[in-house]
Amino acid sequence: MEIVESFSAALAAGPQWVFWWVNFMGLVFVLAIPVAFFRPEGRWTLISMAFAFPAMMWLYSQVGFVRLLGIVHVVFWTPLAFYLWQRRNQWRVKETLVGKWILLLFATIVASLIFDYTDVLRYALSERG
Numbered sequence: 001m002e003i004v005e006s007f008s009a010a011l012a013a014g015p016q017w018v019f020w021w022v023n024f025m026g027l028v029f030v031l032a033i034p035v036a037f038f039r040p041e042g043r044w045t046l047i048s049m050a051f052a053f054p055a056m057m058w059l060y061s062q063v064g065f066v067r068l069l070g071i072v073h074v075v076f077w078t079p080l081a082f083y084l085w086q087r088r089n090q091w092r093v094k095e096t097l098v099g100k101w102i103l104l105l106f107a108t109i110v111a112s113l114i115f116d117y118t119d120v121l122r123y124a125l126s127e128r129g
Contacts, residue, residue, distance in 0.1 A: 003057050010065035021112075028108045031101055041102050044083055052076040067123035070116030077116075081109045 011019055029049055035042030056072045063069075084106045092099040 003061050007057060007060050007065070010060075014065070025108055025112060028101075028105055032105070035098055035101060039098060039102075041084060041087060041105070044080060045105065048076045048080045067119035067127065070119035070123075073112055073116040074120055077109050077113055081106065081113060084109070 011022055029045060032042045032045035032049070036046050052072050052075075055076070056069060059069055059072055084102065088106075091102045093103050
């Protein structure tokens with residue numbers, strides 16, 4: 001649990017917008033719990049979380065709070081984004097609250113992946129901050 005506390009402290013010490021963005025993403029992803037009882041999108045989101053969170057904590061314990069951490073989202077959320085996109089005809093955004101959540105989830109993942117791919121590329125180009 002110390003690693004989670006350390007990660008949270010590093011996150012809080014950084015730019016405030018990043019802190020709020022990560023918390024927003026957490027809220028969107030946690031909403032997958034009730035959705036998982038009746039929609040595959042919720043179940044796949046929880047599976048992604050089950051792998052991404054420990055992977056993020058492990059990588060943080062190895063390299064610290066650096067841009068490379070985005071690789072975890074790249075690995076686990078890129079396939080999830082493609083999966084969600086393939087099911088877009090079944091979201092029923094206009095008709096259901098769950099459809100609106102799936103759209104929000106997809107938009108959140110895509111926005112995060114833009115940051116994550118950029119961060120990983122910047123890290124690969126020796127920008128280690």
